[in-house]
Every structure is written in C-alpha cells, then in structure tokens.
Amino acid sequence: MDASVIVVGAGPAGLMLAGELRLAGIDVIVLDRLARRTGESRGIGFTTRTMEIFDQRGLLPRFGDIETSNHGHFGGIPLDLATLGATHRAARTVPQSVTETVLEGRARELGADIRRGREVVGVRDLGDQVEVRVRGESGERTLTSRYVVGCDGGRSGVRKATGFDFPGTEATTELFLADIRGVDLEPRMVADRVTGGMVMTAHLGGGLHRIIVSEHGAPPQRRTGPPPFTEVADAWKRLTGIDISHAEPVWVSAFGDAARQVTEYRRGRVLLAGDAAHVHLPAGGQGMNTGIQDSVNLGWKLAAVLRGAAPTALLDTYHGERHEVGRRLLLNTRAQSLIILGGEDVQPLRGVLAELAQYEEVARHLAAKASGLDIRYDVGGGHPLLGARMPHLELDEAGRETSSTALLRAGRGVLLDLTDNPHLRRRAADWADRIDVVTARAKDLPRGSALQGVGGVLLRPDGHVAWIAPGSHFDLPTALERWFGPAR
Known part of the structure; x- marks a missing residue:
C-alpha cells in the first residue's frame, strides 16, 4: 500500500x-x-x-x-x-x-x-x-x-x-460574490432585500469588502470560469444605485441554489x-x-x-x-x-x-x-446529554487545572470519573490502550447544569457523550465495546 x-x-x-x-x-x-x-x-x-x-x-x-x-x-x-x-x-x-x-x-x-x-x-x-x-x-x-x-x-x-x-434539486437562480477593494460600503451583514433582489456586504479587514448580490429572475448560467466583475458591478448598481465599477476585484465567483x-x-x-x-x-x-x-x-x-x-x-x-x-x-x-x-x-x-x-x-x-449546536447523535436512550457534545467543564485533577475540552486534545476517548470511583475505573481497564481514564472534580458547576449529580461520562474522540452515569439505559462495557471495539 x-x-x-x-x-x-x-x-x-x-x-x-x-x-x-x-x-x-x-x-x-x-x-x-x-x-x-x-x-x-x-x-x-x-x-x-x-x-x-x-x-x-x-x-x-x-x-x-x-x-x-x-x-x-x-x-x-x-x-x-x-x-x-x-x-x-x-x-x-x-x-x-x-x-x-x-x-x-x-x-x-x-x-x-x-x-x-x-x-x-x-x-x-x-x-x-x-x-x-x-x-x-x-x-x-x-x-x-x-x-x-x-x-x-x-x-x-x-x-x-x-x-x-x-x-x-437543480439551481434555479444565480448569485454573484466578490471581494473588492477601493470602495467604502455600508455593512449589510444580514441579507438586505431591495427592490428587484437581495444584497449583502461585510468588511473583511485590510480595506477588503465582500459583497453578495442576487437579482430576482436571474437564471443559472453554465460558466467555465468566474464571471467578469463588470457583471457584478452592473447588478449591484441596478439593485442599490451605487456604482462600484471602479473597485479592484480581488476574487469574483458565481454560485447557485442547487441542493x-x-x-x-x-x-x-x-x-x-x-x-x-x-x-x-x-x-x-x-x-x-x-x-x-x-x-x-x-x-x-x-x-x-x-x-x-x-x-x-x-x-x-x-x-x-x-x-x-x-x-x-x-x-x-x-x-x-x-x-x-x-x-x-x-x-x-x-x-x-x-x-x-x-x-x-x-x-x-x-x-x-x-x-450547529442542534446536532445530537443516537447513541442510546436515557440522559439528555447522551449523543450531544460534552459541555465545556472546568476540572481539578489532583490539584492540576484542566477541562473536558483540553482532555480531548490527543484525539482519544476519555472516561471522566467525577466521584473517584475505583469500580468505574476497573470496568474500563481493558480499554486503556484506546481511552484515557481521568479522575477529576468538577469546578463551579452552574446551577441547573445537566451534569449535576453525574458520576461518570464517556466521551468519544469527537467530544460527543457516549455513556453517562447515572442516566444511561446501558452499561459502560456495552458503550466501550460499541465505540472502541472489543475489550483487550
């Protein structure tokens, strides 16, 4: 290979x-x-x-x-x-x-x-x-x-x-996008509907502006390259009345609404x-x-x-x-x-x-x-955090400050023991080559947090919760085998 x-x-x-x-x-x-x-x-x-x-x-x-x-x-x-x-x-x-x-x-x-x-x-x-x-x-x-x-x-x-x-679905319309210099445009960070279409503007820093322009009824084109800036400037003027033809185009593109x-x-x-x-x-x-x-x-x-x-x-x-x-x-x-x-x-x-x-x-x-915060995977029923991404949690690991986020830096699974539970650690011992077992105390847990009363959390390498106790309808070895393979 x-x-x-x-x-x-x-x-x-x-x-x-x-x-x-x-x-x-x-x-x-x-x-x-x-x-x-x-x-x-x-x-x-x-x-x-x-x-x-x-x-x-x-x-x-x-x-x-x-x-x-x-x-x-x-x-x-x-x-x-x-x-x-x-x-x-x-x-x-x-x-x-x-x-x-x-x-x-x-x-x-x-x-x-x-x-x-x-x-x-x-x-x-x-x-x-x-x-x-x-x-x-x-x-x-x-x-x-x-x-x-x-x-x-x-x-x-x-x-x-x-x-x-x-x-x-095929594209039904064409939109222009351009990054330009040499003009001073008012920011329109949210789509601004104007007569005949829609425009947006954002300041990118360094005198660079991004503009997006869409005219109602503009059909999608079969292009082999980016559109000429004159097309973009003409459309911008038709919709806003502002002439940007003198601007320096740094990058020009056209795209559609195909899905x-x-x-x-x-x-x-x-x-x-x-x-x-x-x-x-x-x-x-x-x-x-x-x-x-x-x-x-x-x-x-x-x-x-x-x-x-x-x-x-x-x-x-x-x-x-x-x-x-x-x-x-x-x-x-x-x-x-x-x-x-x-x-x-x-x-x-x-x-x-x-x-x-x-x-x-x-x-x-x-x-x-x-x-993107609505993403939750189906990993099994029970606790509301199952399948969701682990909330950021400040931790004290035997006097060393860390966090649930920092523990994921190595890209490995993490079993977080929040109550110094040796039984929990023993059950995970046969997966020690694939996950890190960390005993730590949660710091400043907010009132009403979904982590209140939680004793253990198994995190996948992508940060999503695969098991939690109490709250999971399945035991820890089942979760470990599902996401990390059979026991050693």
Missing part, C-alpha cells in the same frame, strides 16, 4: 481529516489537483460548533485574533446566539485561505503527505484495497490504499468515478465528506463548517478500524450520523433560500417567521440550527 488512507482534496474538509488521521497514527496521502492553494477567501468564519471543535484540538490559537460575534441570522431574520449559553461565539471574518493554511500546517506537522498538482482521474474499489489513478507533471501512475475519502468538492471526481447517487446530497456516505472502501457529499446555498457559511465536522466524525472511526481496534461496522455510524446532519442542513438552507431569495410573494412568510422568532423557544431553536 502507498498509504492506509488517500484523501482526495486539500480543502478544509480534506486537511482536517488528514490531521485527525495523523493524530491517531494513521499514514495518509492527500492529493489535490491544484499546484498551490488559491489564496481565495471563499468561505469566511466558523459556526459556534466549529469553534468548539477547533478548541478541543488546540487549534484556535493558530488563527490569531479572531473577530467573534453573537449575531446570527436565519434567512435574514436576526438571531442572538448568546441565548444558547455556549462557551464560544461564532467567528465572522476568517477567510478560507487562512483556514486552509492553519489546517495544512497542522496536518504536515503531524506527518501527513500532501501532494499538490495531482489530479485524480480514476478510482477503483477492489474489495480489499482501492486503486487511485493520478495524473501529474510526470504522467500517470496508480496509488493503492485501504480506504479513499473524497473531499474534492461539489463536482467531486471521486463521487462520480465510484457511482454514488447524488439526488436533489443535493448523496444517498450514502460510504460505499465499501470509498467514503465522502464535505461538499462531495452535500451541496446547497451557502447560507451562514454552513457548508464549510459541516464539512470540517464530517471529517472530525469520520477520522477517529476510520483510524480505529485501520488499527484493528474496532470492526468495520463502526464506519457505518459515519453515514448514520452525518447523513442525517446533512439532510437537516439541506432542509434549513432550502428554507433560508426561499426566504432570502424569494420576491414579494414570500413576504407574508418572512413576516410570520419574524413574529415567531420573538418567542424565546423558537429563537433558540433557529439559533441552534444556524450555529
């Missing part, structure tokens, strides 16, 4: 996956058809859930000073994300180029083999291995691996070569993550963030199977958990598309939704969708 895993695509999802696999000691090759990173801003910012994930891997300091905010929206209806009580706020102006730089740096430090200027032109699953045909400057060659993961975007070659079904999702995230030894598995209107930057989260869900599972610690059935939980997340993502982005891009005929719907959003429970529900 050339590698245990070949990841196709060096975008955020592919680079995050490469880092997760290397963290678990799995050898990985990343292939990307581009000779170098584009440097384009593309997706900007992180949802609250992605901020939590980066924190649990110790990545946040690598991004430097991040501008954060509790302001969100659902289809242009403003939301206060602070009502969720999360540890982190959403990041607003981190360009994708910076995200890729950080994630590539981490993956390389951990030993990932990243090969650029390599176009994948064929993929064959042979049952016991996968062949990947690669074209580079020196011609074509074939690489082999035990698994291949397609993280190669909405036009995924891996998806097409291996026959994944990709049903959904598609593969029917399965895994076919044999080939898996898909990120935009290769789901495409939709990029409302609130959810696409890139969901792709990163796909990779965090998949990485530790694939590593456990490759090490022989867990059966291949563990990989089926990747589809079971993330396909549902993707389905709900398409549902909410299609709803937002209708609200943002619809004309006057949609105004009654906007009005009713804006009224409903005044109710705290509705506002929290929409805010959780927009931030």
